[in-house]
Amino acid sequence: MKKIFAFSFDDGTVQDEKLVSLLKKYRLCATFNLNSAMFGTSYSFDMNGHHVVHTRLSEERAVALYRDFEVAAHTRTHSCLKLLPPKDIVEEVVPDYMRLSDLFRRSVRGLAYAWGGENYDRLAVETLKNYTSVRYARTAADCNSLAFPDDFLAWNPSAHILSERLPSLLDEFERSQTDCLLLVWGHSFELDFDDGWNRAERVFARLAAVPGATNLTCAEICDLFIGTRGDQ
Numbered sequence: 001m002k003k004i005f006a007f008s009f010d011d012g013t014v015q016d017e018k019l020v021s022l023l024k025k026y027r028l029c030a031t032f033n034l035n036s037a038m039f040g041t042s043y044s045f046d047m048n049g050h051h052v053v054h055t056r057l058s059e060e061r062a063v064a065l066y067r068d069f070e071v072a073a074h075t076r077t078h079s080c081l082k083l084l085p086p087k088d089i090v091e092e093v094v095p096d097y098m099r100l101s102d103l104f105r106r107s108v109r110g111l112a113y114a115w116g117g118e119n120y121d122r123l124a125v126e127t128l129k130n131y132t133s134v135r136y137a138r139t140a141a142d143c144n145s146l147a148f149p150d151d152f153l154a155w156n157p158s159a160h161i162l163s164e165r166l167p168s169l170l171d172e173f174e175r176s177q178t179d180c181l182l183l184v185w186g187h188s189f190e191l192d193f194d195d196g197w198n199r200a201e202r203v204f205a206r207l208a209a210v211p212g213a214t215n216l217t218c219a220e221i222c223d224l225f226i227g228t229r230g231d232q
């Protein structure tokens with residue numbers, strides 16, 4: 001039986017330092033999705049009544065922080081790929097994973113689509129498939145299930161880390177006697193609000209204690225199910 005759980009976090013903001021400490025406390029691995037042209041940038045916005053200062057780690061801090069974790073692409077400049085023609089999709093994606101591969105001295109071929117909601121379309125998926133060596137692309141559309149993806153280039157996660165549906169998925173995951181995958185995603189800056197850090201820690205503590213469950217990175221899940229592709 002394959003009972004697998006994974007975490008995927010976007011944007012590489014400074015709160016990832018606290019998140020990595022928490023993951024290490026429970027000996028968990030995760031995937032971090034980074035924008036190679038945006039290290040060290042900062043801006044602010046309002047979200048659900050909260051004022052968010054969104055500051056990305058510098059290159060140097062990122063290289064040190066993610067040493068023991070999977071790094072994946074998130075487009076060079078955090079672009080929504082479904083709004084772009086194929087040529088621009090390729091230019092946002094290929095230099096991104098190449099730069100991250102150079103910086104982190106390993107092959108980076110995973111991706112998380114940038115922006116929320118319906119942040120990809122068939123053209124984006126086909127362009128990744130035909131013109132890049134991206135192996136998997138995680139969406140921001142919760143599937144609210146423990147199913148494995150039909151298409152790794154349109155990989156819907158199980159649930160956001162602060163989703164109200166996550167506790168029942170955790171119950172289901174703990175009870176499951178069949179193959180299942182729980183992929184939890186989010187952003188560490190979101191955990192600064194609504195008791196987010198405590199809620200995240202409860203998720204980590206529960207999953208770390210599930211008998212027979214395996215914590216993998218997204219790339220490792222890909223390796224298990226679709227093998228390697230092209231220049232891996």
Ligand SMILES: [Zn+2]
Pocket residue numbers: 010011074078114115
């Ligand atoms: Zn993002």
